[in-house]
Amino acid sequence: MLLQIIRWSIVSLMLSASPVLAAPPNILIIYTDDVGYSDVSCYGDGHLQTPRIDALAESGRRFTRSHAASATCTPSRFSIITGRYPFRNDRAEILEGDAPLLIEPGSLTVASHLAAAGYHTAVIGKWHLGLGEGEVDWNSDVKPGPLEIGFDRSYLLPATGDRVPCVYLDGHRVENLDQNDPLRVSYDGKIGDWPTGTERPDLLRYPADRQHSGTIVNGVSRIGWQYGGAAALWTDETMVDRFTGRAIEYIESRAATNTPWFLFFNLHQIHVPRLPGEQFIGRSGLGLRGDAMLEVDWSVGRLIDALERLGIREDTLVLFSSDNGPVMNDGYGDGVLRDKGQHDPNGPYRGGKYTMWEAGTRVPFIASWPGTIEPGVSNALMGQIDLLATLGMIAEAPLDELSLAQIDSRDHSLTLLGDNDDGRTTLVTQGVQGLSIHHKNWKYIAANPARRGFANHWSTLKHNQVGNPLWSEPIGPGAYLFDLLSDPGETENLLNAEPEVAAMLENLLERIAEDPRAGDGS
Numbered sequence: 001m002l003l004q005i006i007r008w009s010i011v012s013l014m015l016s017a018s019p020v021l022a023a024p025p026n027i028l029i030i031y032t033d034d035v036g037y038s039d040v041s042c043y044g045d046g047h048l049q050t051p052r053i054d055a056l057a058e059s060g061r062r063f064t065r066s067h068a069a070s071a072t073c074t075p076s077r078f079s080i081i082t083g084r085y086p087f088r089n090d091r092a093e094i095l096e097g098d099a100p101l102l103i104e105p106g107s108l109t110v111a112s113h114l115a116a117a118g119y120h121t122a123v124i125g126k127w128h129l130g131l132g133e134g135e136v137d138w139n140s141d142v143k144p145g146p147l148e149i150g151f152d153r154s155y156l157l158p159a160t161g162d163r164v165p166c167v168y169l170d171g172h173r174v175e176n177l178d179q180n181d182p183l184r185v186s187y188d189g190k191i192g193d194w195p196t197g198t199e200r201p202d203l204l205r206y207p208a209d210r211q212h213s214g215t216i217v218n219g220v221s222r223i224g225w226q227y228g229g230a231a232a233l234w235t236d237e238t239m240v241d242r243f244t245g246r247a248i249e250y251i252e253s254r255a256a257t258n259t260p261w262f263l264f265f266n267l268h269q270i271h272v273p274r275l276p277g278e279q280f281i282g283r284s285g286l287g288l289r290g291d292a293m294l295e296v297d298w299s300v301g302r303l304i305d306a307l308e309r310l311g312i313r314e315d316t317l318v319l320f321s322s323d324n325g326p327v328m329n330d331g332y333g334d335g336v337l338r339d340k341g342q343h344d345p346n347g348p349y350r351g352g353k354y355t356m357w358e359a360g361t362r363v364p365f366i367a368s369w370p371g372t373i374e375p376g377v378s379n380a381l382m383g384q385i386d387l388l389a390t391l392g393m394i395a396e397a398p399l400d401e402l403s404l405a406q407i408d409s410r411d412h413s414l415t416l417l418g419d420n421d422d423g424r425t426t427l428v429t430q431g432v433q434g435l436s437i438h439h440k441n442w443k444y445i446a447a448n449p450a451r452r453g454f455a456n457h458w459s460t461l462k463h464n465q466v467g468n469p470l471w472s473e474p475i476g477p478g479a480y481l482f483d484l485l486s487d488p489g490e491t492e493n494l495l496n497a498e499p500e501v502a503a504m505l506e507n508l509l510e511r512i513a514e515d516p517r518a519g520d521g522s
């Protein structure tokens, strides 16, 4: 820690003659949805090409051993924003579209911390961290939300694309809402007279499972029921363009000021429903999922072009990652399994979204800051959990000891910026069935997850009736131990061969669950 502080003080001193470079960088996090390890071509198998993301990686540091905090969205986002492992909050599970805000206003967040350090802060895109305090009235101010936990600006998709309400939220207000056509939302049962997927399958572009057979919007039935707010409905096909446009407008508006900015940019691609813009349909040759990935690449390219056009590329740290691993069938019969060709989004890793297998959380992670980060590849163990402390350090606002004692986030700025290759020694991740822990070359998947309150989402997910095979591979009831160095595909369970290691990791996991200070500071 001390070292980092000294490092930054020296950098500030050395650069004090050059105000542009001396300033902490702008920070852009491009956070994608359900993008697997191998969906980006510089991590991949060559079947799906993402040239603009590859170029970003070539301009910076590409991490091969980096993990989201969880194999699903809400918990991963929770951990980026709060710096706390999601299992510390009982509600940090996949939220419905009318769930209350998960993060306490006034608590430490990456946005509030960077704001206190002098940053202007914004979140654009998918939120899925709840809004309001329960019983949200979508026709008046929807709050508390991001603006109450440290963001200065917000433009959101409230939950997921497959959940109602299918509207954008601009600050506290539903965008384009006609007050004479009030928006109503329910997760308890049908409301209003808009048709549902169950009633009118003939209106659907593609079939849906029971869970996704609620209100039909734009030819797709969603989870939950919505009625009213017709003028405010989104069009899925223009969502990426809409978010990217809003992000560029935000960056342009901030470029005119002297204040650094932080933009948490959350694309909904390539989550279901996969409805990419017309110009991408058929372009990947790998079905809608591949086409959606090309749209992600296009969005990344537009953002980088904007930074270059504004002359702030070298003043901006750009991070690219995903909230969890890949999934094929996730509620809709959109043909992606049939159309995927030779492309394997997992790379060499087992499992996928929802699971504690490696592909559940091991995702692409790229850090690019031309002129500061030397291009290269790092095999250091990294976790999104560390972004709060790491970005705090990069913003020249290291977290104090009191905050660090209460959260799991730790400063790994030296590894992020390429000054060392240390990363973490220990990292906890989770899937819907429970917790796992990485420690050096080992990975331990804990047994009996129910004891940690994960008795879970599994029951809902089982109802997924669309297509085969299953959405991903469930974990068996017992514990697992793998040596990822020799067995990255998690094929050989060493639990019985290495009982001391397993006991040590079970114990370490228990201690971290009790107290963040037992987690990894190195």
Ligand code: NG6
Pocket: 033, 034, 071, 072, 073, 074, 094, 128, 160, 162, 211, 212, 223, 271, 272, 324, 330, 331, 460, 461, 463, 464
């Ligand atoms: C699940 C949905 C799935 C997806 C997921 C959230 C069912 C059967 N499945 O509950 O389709 O919406 O939630 O994905 O309802 S995430 O990436 O936002 O975590």
Ligand code: CA
Pocket: 033, 034, 072, 073, 271, 323, 324
């Ligand atoms: Ca996701």
